[in-house]
Amino acid sequence: MSIFVRAFAWLLAAAVTFATLGPPGLRPHSDLGQDGEHALAFILVGLAFGLAYRQRRLAVAAVSVILIGLLELMQFWAPGRHARLEDFLVDAGTACIGFALAAVVDWVMTRFRTNSALTN
8 A cells, every 4th residue: 555655646746846847838727826726736745745654754844845945946947937935935834734634644543543443
């Protein structure tokens, strides 16, 4: 199961990278607005990587914030793109929220398994 979660996390990261650096016309658009789209994408990235790398969640979160900053800076060299501090703050913040949600999911699942084992 872990290999599937890791594969999904990396595929999601590749999709977000393409949407960030690829041609603007190929980027998916929704009614959420730019900040909403960024928030949704990066909360999912944080959640996926938080579930995929449970034992190293804090280190992976720190590396993710650094890579999100690098991804934002790479937009200086991508035609039709622009790097903005606001985008970095939204992306990094919501990725961290995703990591926190992954920790909550782990905690709930552990409590559920413990309670289930006690009742059996």
